[in-house]
Amino acid sequence: MSRWSQYDTDEERLPDGMQRIGYDADTQTYTFRDTDGSTWESAPGNQYGQLHRVSSAAPHYGDDAHDATEPDASDEPVTSWRHDMMPLLNWFLLVGLFLLFIFWFIGGTTTKRVASPTTCPGSSSPYKIKLGDSCWAISEEHSITLEALRQQNQGLDCDKLAVGGTICIPGA
Structure with a gap:
């Protein structure tokens, strides 16, 4: 018959002073x-075996042998839930930036440039810019x-003609 049986008690299996709670x-x-x-836990599914410390004992006040401000070497670093959720935060940040870019791109392409009505001086006549117009056309x-057209319309940017805007055509 083997040495261990179901009828062994905690006193026989655990170190001195350790009790199951x-x-x-x-x-x-x-x-x-x-x-x-101090509190200890067993591995999942094991009644006995290797134990790991869950919490240390409360500090004894007035005891000079143990300083309460000095951490034990066996204490494991405690990580918070924020540390566990950091990859998820990065994912939401990337999704948010992507959506912000999409909305900026969509909103930037649908805006129309509305030119203010221009009053043409002297013998010049107003011309409303149509889609596909260029200064040369x-x-x-x-x-x-082309120089006379630019001279009549100071500050005219031929690369950015606003459809629906008005420019002045010099008279002959």
Whole structure:
């Protein structure tokens, strides 16, 4: 017959001063308390075996042997939920920037440039710019030079003619 049986007690299986204080059926972990008050847990599914520390004991006040401000070497760093959610935050940031770019692109292409009505001085006549017009095509259509058209309309940008805008055509 083997040395171990179902009838072994915690006193025989656990180190001195260690006692079982709980069991979590969801995670199948046993919880134990040490003589100094620290809490330990077993591996999921194991009643005995290797234990890991869950919390350390409360500091003893007036005890000069242990400084409460000095961390134990066995304490594991505690990570918060924010650390676990950081990749998800990055994903939402990328999606947000992508949507912002899409809305900017759509909104930027649908805006129309509305030119203010122009009053033409002297013998010049107003001309309403149509789709596909260019300064060269307008000057050829009205038999004037390109320089005369630019001189009559100071600040005219021939690369950005606003459809529906008005320019002045110099008279002959």
